[in-house]
Amino acid sequence: MNNRRDFIKKSGLIAGAAFVGGSLNACSAGGSKKGHQTNAKMKLTFKPYDLQLKHTFTIASSSRTTTPVMLVEIEYDGVIGYGEAAMPPYLGESHETAAKFLSMVKLEQFASPYLLEDILVYVDSVMPGNYAAKASVDIALHDLLGKLVGQPLHKMWGLDASKTPSTSFTIGIDEPDVVRQKVEEAAPYNILKVKLGRGNDKEMISTIRSVTDKPLCVDVNQGWKDKHEALELTHWLKEQGVVFVEQPMSKAKEAMDDMAWLTENSPLPTIADEALQTVDDVLPLKGVYSGINIKLMKCGGLRAARKMMTLARAMDMKVMIGCMTATSCAISAASQISPLVDWADLDGNLLISNDVFEGVKVIDGKVTLNEHPGIGVVKL
């Protein structure tokens, strides 16, 4: 117990107090926070931060070198839960929108973080949208709850830490020389995720296949326009050792019939990404895709993600967990549910040069959970 308590204090109370600049004077000192009755209130603070990407990141529709995030802390009775909103610009959130949203979230009205379910229903009701900002609160509350209980979330949820998947490592669209260099950098990873959909798909795959025979998955980001060409490509990709195809065609409602046709005929599983956001979007995808890619920043956090998994499994669909570029905070949170998925793409913290957390690691290519309570992070 003592080690765990020391860890809670180190990772939460002390590091946290430094982070919010002495605003935690009200914290009571030391001892277990678990058994006693308290009049403590939750206090939410947040701070904008810009992640520096190691490489310019190119997908079918855009390029960028930074990702704005909002770092969130929720303090309760001397324990701090960490959360993060990672906001790639194409999703429409920003430091400004997140700050506005988080300023409106009044956690003081709730007696304790143990009221997680009601609190998150309330958070969802504060404003429509703002899913990354909502996820930051969800993650911080889950981290807090795990720390109060003294257990890592995966253990509270009954999940086997040894069943975590390998994470794919993403190779962006680029010139052959750069692609080959990225594949070399990706030596520690067991599966590579290749961004396709810019018209040079076969060149990308052939370039990668010239330097590695690792299994690949591909993310087309809606890049394929014709279902017959798409089907032909999936056959070719299967021959090239590709294991699934993410968002091959348009997410548009009008394209759903074509997408369902592709899924029915494709030799590879098709995974919905842009085609879904949150819990409400899962059931209508039955028969349209083979699986879904769940991302905390899109769906609003761990609570929503777990529901989406339940829905997908009830429809015999595959489940992948993905991420944005983010610190080890959001990645460690997502990793807690990764023993339940078929595939993981949790490399978002590996693509940045200025992480502010130490958390879940990738070891021998595999997502590797630790025994720290909550989401399993220490603030650096």
Next chain:
Amino acid sequence: MNNRRDFIKKSGLIAGAAFVGGSLNACSAGGSKKGHQTNAKMKLTFKPYDLQLKHTFTIASSSRTTTPVMLVEIEYDGVIGYGEAAMPPYLGESHETAAKFLSMVKLEQFASPYLLEDILVYVDSVMPGNYAAKASVDIALHDLLGKLVGQPLHKMWGLDASKTPSTSFTIGIDEPDVVRQKVEEAAPYNILKVKLGRGNDKEMISTIRSVTDKPLCVDVNQGWKDKHEALELTHWLKEQGVVFVEQPMSKAKEAMDDMAWLTENSPLPTIADEALQTVDDVLPLKGVYSGINIKLMKCGGLRAARKMMTLARAMDMKVMIGCMTATSCAISAASQISPLVDWADLDGNLLISNDVFEGVKVIDGKVTLNEHPGIGVVKL
């Protein structure tokens, strides 16, 4: 912390050792079981028991005076989790089938109860069916996990203990004098559940209305045969202050169109009971009923029940939690998720005269959770 540990020992280790007759010699003594590494293995034991009903219990299809249950214990590292299989004969399970099933469950192969998810997938795979026996293992494992973590399940799940519903109290089909007497016995309850479907529906309701104006819900147990008569009755029942109708018509596939028609036109919500068993049965009920009645003994336990809730809510359906006649063990387990339901029918332990657990109480008609870890029971 000390009170909680004392409780764990009292409710688990010591009472448990008495129960299985000294077979727990291997238990280590005292101290926290939480922080340390252990080579302990889980050990499952079970014992048949017959519940004595206070009143002969009559539904549309049968009458009885006892219910067979199987009392289950899972011991791990000196802590005991309690479970129960309640087996009304019409569900097809018995002391014999449960004993056979439980003898085949080999928990020793799992390193710890924290592997709940994998363990329950395994338990489900041991044999088809046997959902009450499966629920007994699920409940005992959840109780064990909560005790190891030191928290009641509702708190681990982030649920607000003050949001529990009132439980309905069931009034069986009987002669007017007996019905009036039962309604008087039901004075502490805020909502009564009336069994209908034997042709004397209006007489039953009028008898009850002659002595109380409490809200009623009705359970027809598939007793209504014609959809037009059913619709007419739902209108009459609404005027009588009934709030929902459970399983009004046949669960048969051929009757689904009629049932969907009734739901579409009924002024009262319709709740599926016999029409569903477990997780796989929920999605096909979209549009056929307004809600579902979840019972641990039918679906296999708390893990399945929580999934069913997620599925029902994703389809905007109502959720009710029901029970069999059972001890306070199974009832307390079901009560842990009751803050999430619209209606509860958790009176199964109130209908028996030989309970062997003390657990969750009904206070002023409301399901009232306690702060004990796990499912919240002490063995008597």
